[in-house]
Amino acid sequence: MNKFPAQLKKIRNEQNTTQDDLASQLFVTRQAISKWESGDSTPDLNNLIKLTDIFNVSLDTLVFGAEHETKVDPTEFVFDPKHNRYVRRLGKMNFWDFLAGYWWAVLAIVFVIGFFSLFWSGQ
Amino acid sequence: MNKFPAQLKKIRNEQNTTQDDLASQLFVTRQAISKWESGDSTPDLNNLIKLTDIFNVSLDTLVFGAEHETKVDPTEFVFDPKHNRYVRRLGKMNFWDFLAGYWWAVLAIVFVIGFFSLFWSGQ
DNA sequence: GAATTCGCGCAACTACTAGTTTCGCAAGGA
DNA sequence: TCCTTGCGAAACTAGTAGTTGCGCGAATTC
Numbered sequence: 433m434n435k436f437p438a439q440l441k442k443i444r445n446e447q448n449t450t451q452d453d454l455a456s457q458l459f460v461t462r463q464a465i466s467k468w469e470s471g472d473s474t475p476d477l478n479n480l481i482k483l484t485d486i487f488n489v490s491l492d493t494l495v496f497g498a499e500h501e502t503k504v505d506p507t508e509f510v511f512d513p514k515h516n517r518y519v520r521r522l523g524k525m526n527f528w529d530f531l532a533g534y535w536w537a538v539l540a541i542v543f544v545i546g547f548f549s550l551f552w553s554g555q
Numbered sequence: 556m557n558k559f560p561a562q563l564k565k566i567r568n569e570q571n572t573t574q575d576d577l578a579s580q581l582f583v584t585r586q587a588i589s590k591w592e593s594g595d596s597t598p599d600l601n602n603l604i605k606l607t608d609i610f611n612v613s614l615d616t617l618v619f620g621a622e623h624e625t626k627v628d629p630t631e632f633v634f635d636p637k638h639n640r641y642v643r644r645l646g647k648m649n650f651w652d653f654l655a656g657y658w659w660a661v662l663a664i665v666f667v668i669g670f671f672s673l674f675w676s677g678q
Numbered sequence: 679g680a681a682t683t684c685g686c687g688c689a690a691c692t693a694c695t696a697g698t699t700t701c702g703c704a705a706g707g708a
Numbered sequence: 709t710c711c712t713t714g715c716g717a718a719a720c721t722a723g724t725a726g727t728t729g730c731g732c733g734a735a736t737t738c
Binding site for chain 2: 433434436474475476477478480481490491492495496
């Protein structure tokens with residue numbers, strides 16, 4: 433559940449910062465960072481927030497990891513940040529999805545084509 | 556930046572739970588919750604995670620609030636939880652968008668209709 | 679309208695632990 | 709070989725998270 437120690441180490445390495453470096457940005461000692469990464473201790477919320485600022489990641493990424501599986505199918509649902517909830521994804525209609533919505537248009541085309549066909553062949 | 560105290564109170568009230576109730580779920584005293592909500596103290600990461608479980612919200616929502624404004628336009632971009640990043644929204648296809656993708660299908664229908672029209676009128 | 683319950687805040691205290699200090703170790707570089 | 713870089717571990721301490729205890733206003737209940 434809580435992947436913070438591994439996440440911190442991973443993200444820190446990805447951004448090529450040392451424990452010393454990070455420590456000075458957070459105004460704590462290097463050993464404090466070491467403890468966080470080994471799971472010997474856990475930073476308080478303030479330092480967690482500072483970490484999200486420094487690394488520019490979300491709290492959820494920092495604590496749960498990017499793979500924090502959502503219960504919804506991300507290919508079908510997307511997160512709407514404005515309303516803070518998942519909504520059905522629009523677009524990516526296939527042919528039948530389209531027909532369900534635009535049958536009237538297709539029908540209209542058929543009628544028009546049919547009408548002109550009769551008209552022309554009747555000449 | 557940190558809206559946790561207000562968020563906790565807000566979310567707790569939305570879900571119609573009392574401080575007592577919440578406290579028993581977290582195995583802490585009611586007064587501990589009171590302190591969290593008044594900002595007198597801050598829960599440790601473990602209790603924060605438990606809160607996200609109980610309320611079924613993200614850590615970011617709990618700490619920053621749902622209004623944690625994204626820099627992107629949510630009407631144009633949506634969050635892809637699978638890749639943990641914002642992607643351009645696939646918009647509601649309109650008729651012409653569809654035609655651009657499925658002109659071949661429409662053309663096929665037109666041919667079929669045309670063919671049968673000629674066939675029948677030729678009887 | 680007194681008594682009780684519910685939901686919550688505040689002050690004092692304590693135990694825990696996050697963070698510090700100190701020591702040390704392995705890997706490069708000069 | 710010495711120095712620097714990057715990190716881990718043990719012992720210690722100060723800060724604070726959480727507990728205990730008191731109380732208060734507002735609904736219910738009798």
